[in-house]
Amino acid sequence: MSEQTHLKIGKRRFLFGGLTFKVLSIVVLAQLLILSVGGYFYVGQLTRSIDATVENRLRSVGALLQDSQLKYTALSDRDVLTELVGDELLDGMVVGVNGTIYHSINKSLLGQSISKLGHLKLNWFNPTHVEPQLIRLEEGDETSIVSITPIFTLNSTRPFLFAYIKLDSTSLTQEKQLIMIETFFAALACILLTSFIIYIFLHRFIFKRIRSAADFAENVAVGDYSSKLKAFAHDELGLLERSLNQMVFELKERSHKNDEAERELKDVNENLENRVVERTTELSKAAHDLMLEADSHKKTTDALKKQGAFMQLLQRIIVASNETNSIDEAWKVGLHAIQKHFRWPVGMVFTLKDDHRDIMSLSENVYLEDLKTYGELAEYSSEFDIHMGEGLVGSVLRSGRPQLLRMDEEVKSNNRETIAKRSGLGWSFAIPILVGREVVAVMEFFSAVEIEQDSELFEVARDIGIQLGRVMERRRAEQLIQEAKMNSDVANYAKTEFISKLGHELRTPINAIVGFGQLMQAQADVVSSEQRYQQLETITRAGRHLARLVDQMTDLARIEAGELKLDTQHIQVKTVIKETLKKLESLIDMKNINVIENLDIPDDYTLNCDTAVLEQIITSLLTNAIHYGGASQTILLQLSSTATDGIQIVIADQGKPLTPVDSQEIFEPLARLDRHRGLVDGLGIGLTLSREYAQVMGGDITCQSGASALDVDGKRGNSFIVTLPKT
Structure with a gap:
């Protein structure tokens, strides 16, 4: 093989080496994603289990105190509390609703008020808190968990004491971090091992065979049909190898046929040269006849060419209008397309001023072929507004149709025409940009040469104005759609929020009714008449609350329907x-x-x-x-x-x-x-x-x-x- 052939084969091998890297990268990323998700849930489950164990120990102490199975003095005995909650115990005490400490591991705090202790907060012991509290604290690098359990007297709905227990959770935090580190390294080892196994498999059974097929294809490309691939496997690569062998066989047959065809072609060319001479004489006569016929069709061709140019101009503007949502961009493209087609040296776009429908002003879309020659005209046009019926632009604003104006020195309709004439511009052509029948802008062009009164020009100009107006029409429609979508989103959000809160509010009285009903069934033989009366009153109050919620919803629906x-x-x-x-x-x-x-x-x-x-x-x-x-x-x-x-x-x-x-x-x-x-x-x-x-x-x-x-x-x-x- 030549040096160039070896270079191509080396590049091909590099490419397949890159394919191996890409496949392995995808495999590693997939494993990383799967193990990351699994590790996240695994670590989360372990950390929640650790937190739940600590919280259950704290809640169990509160439950024992509330059920009187554990004396209040136990919170002043460190050994007893340590046995219940573990060696992480930091502090324990019993606090009254007035803030006085009645029992404490630290004997020096007995009888003191929690308001004098900086590490305790008064709102922790608020008598309105009727549910146990778990508070997590961070003090520098150390963390702790505080359990505050309200203790009630018989038939009381407000606590008279609070059990305070504080545990050191620093070791728990360190344990969680250790679990995360171990999980990370285990996942990393798994990724490396599986990636190595996958690489060995891909290299042995796939990439080696692909590389052989690539080398075989390079040999065939330089005309070497002597080699052949070994195709033993009955998989997709085996099918490819057999197909390549078949392709080489067909190429050899085709090469042999090409050699025979070239010999026959040489004989045919010798006979063809003689026939060409004869045919040339006949074609010369036919060419003369065609020239005569072409002259007769010249006018038709010119007309079709002109019409085709107009259609190309209109097509460019239609494409620009459909590809942009920017009004200024569409008008800018249209302005430049028209000037490039007709070679008019001056072009400008006038738009409606503010909310007025009968006053126009010059926009930023202005094209001047020569700023020095035509700058005075553009500067003057930007200084004054044009009212409906004033000049060519005002006339087009009123009529909504393209118009052409020849500026004679004897007829000076306004100063703009005088300045244009002084700049060497003798003709002006204006195109309205329409949204329906409304004129939203006017394009005005100036020319130094005569603009012919051509009906096709006016027709194309009208179509151009309609197409450029479609951009504004589409923008208005998009704004209406966006406003409707926003209103729909607000209504859907309000409906979802209301249903969620309605379910929560209905659930509160229903839970009270069901809960106290079950309590009355369970305590049918042990509760007193007074307790039964209180429970029935709670059920009745919850039922009235539920009825009031339903009445409010019914009245609101009737008001919205106008039926109240x-x-x-x-x-x-x-x-x-x-x-x-x-x-x-x-x-x-x-x-x-x-x-x-x-x-x-x-x-x-x-x-x-x-x-x-x-x-x-x-x-x-x-x-x-x-x-x-x-x-x-x-x-x-x-x-x-x-x-x-x-x-x-x-x-x-x-x-x-x-x-x-x-x-x-x-x-x-x-x-x-x-x-x-x-x-x-x-x-x-x-x-x-x-x-x-x-x-x-x-x-x-x-x-x-x-x-x-x-x-x-x-x-x-x-x-x-x-x-x-x-x-």
Whole structure:
């Protein structure tokens, strides 16, 4: 073989070596992905198991204390606690709801208040926390776990003691890190071993045979048909090897036939030269006849050529319009395509000014073949607006059709034409860019040579304007589609969020009903009458809560469908307000709320409205004021008559003022409820329903915050104002 042949074979071998590397890279990446995912879940499972073991030990101690199976003094005995929770014990104590330490491993802390200890926080021992707490702390390189278990007396719903246990979790953290390192090295070893095995297999059974086939193909390419591949296997590569052998056999046969054909062709060429001389004489005569015929078709050919050029111009503009969503880019491409086709030295695009439909101004799309010669025309055009009917551009804006203008020195319609004439430009042609029948822009071109009054030119110009307008038409359609999609996404998100919260809210009373029902069944023979009454009252309260949620949803659906009907009658407003306040007394007392009543209407004043609806509106507003105003605050309830004999109810609190945006959003159904609700129960549609109720009765509810809210004992928070008409 030649040196070039050996060089090609060497390159081919390098390429197959690269193929081996690529295949192995894919295998290694696949193994890395699989082992990474498996290792992630494996390590996660082990770490969760370790955490669960520690948490179960802590919870078991709390359960023993709560069930009185372990004495409180055990939390002051380090040996007992160590046996229960392990050698990681750091501290243990019993703390009262008043913050006093009653039992502690550290005897010096007995009788002290946790407020004097910097490492303990008061909110850990809040009597409102009725569930055990697990708190993870990080102190430098050391980590710890704190367990706080509330301890209740019999039939009490509030704890009177808290069991505090602190464990050192630094060793657990180190154990987790060790597991991660061991898993990483095990995965790495697995990848290396499997990659080596796969490489040996691929090299022995696949790549070696492919390399032999490549060398065989290189020999055939330089004309060597003597070699032959060994094809023993009955796989895909075996089929390839047999096919290559068959191909070489056919090439040898074809080469032999080509040699015979070349000998025959040589004989034919000798006879052909004689016939060419004879045929040349005949063709000369035929060529003369064709020239005469060509002259007769010249005009037709010129016309077709011109029409074809117009079609190519239109095609370029159509392609540019379809390939871009940028209006300026499409108009720029169209401007340059027209100027390149007609060789017009000046071109500019005028667009509608702001929201006006009858005023145009020069855009940034301006083309000047010579800035020095035509710069004055462009500068003047940019300084003034063109009104409808003014000049060629204004005339096209009015008519919506392409127009041609010849600028005579005797007829000076405007200064632009005078400047153009002075610059050597004698003709002007304008093309409207249309969206439907609306002119959205005008292209104006200037020429120094005469522009013929050609009907085909005007037809193509009209089509160009329509095609360039399609870009803006498509942009408008895309904006409408995008707005519709955004509205649909917002509606779907609101629906999903509402269903999720509705399920959570419904589950709370249902769990109470089922739980206490099962408790009553299990304790049928051991509970007292008083306990049974309390359990039945809890079930009843949960059922009422569930019914109220269903009623709210039903009323909201009826309001949206326009089918809500109220049972209106003449009622005494002051009586309804006082009865509502009485129903909320327990909540007001629990929050230590001071309610200032300013009911400035006669006792016998009546209003035609639905009693239950009015009571629900007042309850919803008062409940919000109690929750969001904060404990130990003051609420103002003000009732007065309006100039139209209606009533105005104002409920003002001392809570944090709402922003102007929030004061409107709180009335919207399902509009980011969690941001306003915080930890308050409910679906968050109380204000929405209240406002809808008021509007159905002919009134409304508004919100004032900050400086515009009513002053409540020297503090301005939020004021909700309910207005209802007399009838």
